[in-house]
Amino acid sequence: MTCEETRELVHALIDGELDAGHAREVEAHVANCPRCAAQLRDYRVMRQALAAPALRHQAPAALRARIEGALPSRQAVVVPSRRSLIKGFAMGSVLSGALAASLVAFVMRQEEDQRVLGDLVSAHLRSLQGDHLIDVQSTDQHTVKPWFNGRLDVAPPVVDLTAQGFTLIGGRLDYLDGRPVAAIVYKRRAHVINLFIAQVAAQVSGPERRATIERLQGFSIWRWSRADLGFWAVSDINADELQEFGEKLETGVRGS
Amino acid sequence: MAAGVESTDADKARRFRDAALPHLDDVYTLARYLLRSAADADDAVQECYLRAFRHFDGFRGQATKPWLMAILRNVCRAEFARRSGAPADIADVAEDALPLWQEPESSPETAILRQRDSQTVHALVAALPAPFREAIVLRDINDLSYREIAEVVGAPIGTVMSRLGRARSMLREAWLKSENEPEIKERSL
Numbered sequence: 101m102t103c104e105e106t107r108e109l110v111h112a113l114i115d116g117e118l119d120a121g122h123a124r125e126v127e128a129h130v131a132n133c134p135r136c137a138a139q140l141r142d143y144r145v146m147r148q149a150l151a152a153p154a155l156r157h158q159a160p161a162a163l164r165a166r167i168e169g170a171l172p173s174r175q176a177v178v179v180p181s182r183r184s185l186i187k188g189f190a191m192g193s194v195l196s197g198a199l200a201a202s203l204v205a206f207v208m209r210q211e212e213d214q215r216v217l218g219d220l221v222s223a224h225l226r227s228l229q230g231d232h233l234i235d236v237q238s239t240d241q242h243t244v245k246p247w248f249n250g251r252l253d254v255a256p257p258v259v260d261l262t263a264q265g266f267t268l269i270g271g272r273l274d275y276l277d278g279r280p281v282a283a284i285v286y287k288r289r290a291h292v293i294n295l296f297i298a299q300v301a302a303q304v305s306g307p308e309r310r311a312t313i314e315r316l317q318g319f320s321i322w323r324w325s326r327a328d329l330g331f332w333a334v335s336d337i338n339a340d341e342l343q344e345f346g347e348k349l350e351t352g353v354r355g356s
Numbered sequence: 357m358a359a360g361v362e363s364t365d366a367d368k369a370r371r372f373r374d375a376a377l378p379h380l381d382d383v384y385t386l387a388r389y390l391l392r393s394a395a396d397a398d399d400a401v402q403e404c405y406l407r408a409f410r411h412f413d414g415f416r417g418q419a420t421k422p423w424l425m426a427i428l429r430n431v432c433r434a435e436f437a438r439r440s441g442a443p444a445d446i447a448d449v450a451e452d453a454l455p456l457w458q459e460p461e462s463s464p465e466t467a468i469l470r471q472r473d474s475q476t477v478h479a480l481v482a483a484l485p486a487p488f489r490e491a492i493v494l495r496d497i498n499d500l501s502y503r504e505i506a507e508v509v510g511a512p513i514g515t516v517m518s519r520l521g522r523a524r525s526m527l528r529e530a531w532l533k534s535e536n537e538p539e540i541k542e543r544s545l
Binding site: 146151159 | 524
């Protein structure tokens with residue numbers, strides 16, 4: 101590969117948009133060409149500097165309010181607020197009875213699939229608005245996991261995938277289909293991955309149900325179940341990357 | 357009947373909020389870099405979201421972020437055209453007027469670009485000519501893929517790649533040059 105060709109392809113390389121064959125050729129050339137190597141180093145420094153949060157702007161609250169105000173008015177919110185939920189926890193045993201009753205279900209019936217996918221995307225989008233992303237902020241799985249104690253009837257496995265390129269940033273309690281579920285939050289570069297975990301009816305899922313991946317409204321949704329736990333990951337990263345996340349997670353859950 | 361219409365509108369608004377509002381900061385960031393003015397960016401983003409809501413019925417299954425950014429870009433172009441009565445600042449003609457980019461012969465073989473503070477990097481990006489500034493912001497700051505950028509700017513991926521390559525080359529040149537000059541913020545004092 102010539103310097104000229106390398107100069108064209110080096111950007112696709114650092115952007116992760118180059119196929120493996122060309123990537124190897126560029127890397128081979130760079131290894132023997134100090135000039136191209138210096139360029140590659142510089143572009144990486146630039147790329148990293150440009151990823152700094154300080155280079156982004158935050159929309160002013162007044163602008164957000166103006167846009168919201170221009171839309172047809174909001175209907176009564178169906179999802180219970182977090183505040184009322186936390187009040188609920190304070191009620192202790194009264195609530196756990198109600199929770200136990202509501203957790204019998206979560207059966208993934210075929211005809212409900214599309215609606216469930218829509219709910220997953222809506223829950224993901226809701227989490228990105230305002231300050232609803234995280235209730236417990238920690239990169240430590242041993243802090244996130246116990247936080248769910250007493251909040252859910254299940255103990256969701258929390259797997260640290262930081263070494264695999266998916267940074268654990270925390271967890272929160274969310275609602276799907278009117279039922280409380282655990283949401284574990286990961287980050288891949290600037291992208292958020294919401295991993296929802298809830299109890300599913302064991303007879304439907306069997307010991308383990310093969311993972312599937314789907315796309316909806318530009319989001320990737322990965323689904324898997326094992327024993328009586330269902331896992332749903334939602335993110336705007338591409339399907340391949342979410343698939344990779346899913347595989348790492350499966351390995352982690354089986355080993356836990 | 358009226359109640360039915362209202363609930364459909366409210367439902368559309370709810371779906372639009374869920375889909376479009378999470379991208380507000382990204383869209384606003386792009387507007388700030390394209391227009392280089394906070395007040396203009398405010399107006400452009402508001403207009404962008406109103407237009408997007410009007411066309412939301414026809415919007416199916418694409419990724420929301422590039423769709424919003426394409427609308428924003430059209431709003432910005434129209435605004436420039438209205439203001440100057442001249443070709444838009446973000447027009448592709450600006451690109452053709454520039455000489456084909458040459459890697460500067462003087463650039464040292466092994467020197468490494470120095471880290472700069474975010475304010476300086478911001479100023480260096482803001483100083484790039486429009487089509488190149490746009491390419492850098494969409495890729496490196498808004499984190500769009502090449503395919504998504506092609507969708508936003510309405511150009512083939514090959515064009516996106518060469519524009520981005522030239523943009524980075526220009527930014528690197530400006531960056532290296534700025535290392536020998538006083539900080540940009542001091543110079544303006």
